[in-house]
Amino acid sequence: MSDIITDRLIIRPFVEADAAELFEYISNPRVNCFMDDKVTTLEQAKAKARKRAKDKTCLAVCLKETGALIGELLLHHDGPEQADTFSVGWNFNEKVEGKGYASESTQALFEHLFTQRDARRLYAYVEDNNFKSQKLCEKLGMRKEACFEEFISFVNNPDGTPKYENTFVYAILKKEWQRAGTPKSPTN
Template structure:
């Protein structure tokens, strides 16, 4: 799968992407709200091999996609099916050095377009730590609806955390982007 936008290429991970991907995941702040700790020299290769092997979206397999700008991986998009029919959950991580440039919005907008129009997904959801303000704002920019706020529902990194759940149907997507606002 290769997706092109005005500024980005979104594709499966390749061996050559290791250093750029490590730069994303070795950062403490980037990993603060993720379910794993920052990558270390001992763990990075194993984590990266999983990203390479997650190269197709299947009922039992997550899809990882590299977000590439000027031949450099600046982000990681991940998609997996939930237990509900034709419903997927999205996750994303970007190199903090590129934050504020609209890359996450552009990449996710186009991925959401592909999921709805080419893969015929019924519903997309995102589940985030409620303290993750940038991610909350991103979901809102994408036209997602806040559907739930759960108090102390997830044990992560030694503490109970609150979760926000955002959701979107195809009709929500069409309202949020319209034909003139598409990035590609």
């Protein structure tokens, strides 16, 4: 995939040199679904950056002005039986929160998936206590389709038993995206 460029951001594949900035936000995950990604050393972050560099489902979100890595976008293709459907997600450094970067980058990704990858449907899983991601989904025009009660466990309770999370499913169809008036297209 070629880089996606917006007014303030570059969305590109990861490179090993992203390790230090990747370490900054995956060393302390704020959402339980990213706990499996948690690292405690820069060496572990380097290994994660190398792995992400080979992974086409994980894209680095960088500031256009400085090149600094500020987060990542995740996209998973649902396979040949649903070639036009993608699961999407995001994870950002809390230091850049509230500046619109998550919104800007996900809008650009959605536009790319709908226009360049012929996506028909995009969906996201969001934990019921992740209010910021819920708000982002709504800003993107996604509708809440379901709530899976005690859907998945990423962490344990203090007694060691799994802590199951309620998870919302948000989705948007290409025709809904187009009808809403797609945001300004990114420059490639």
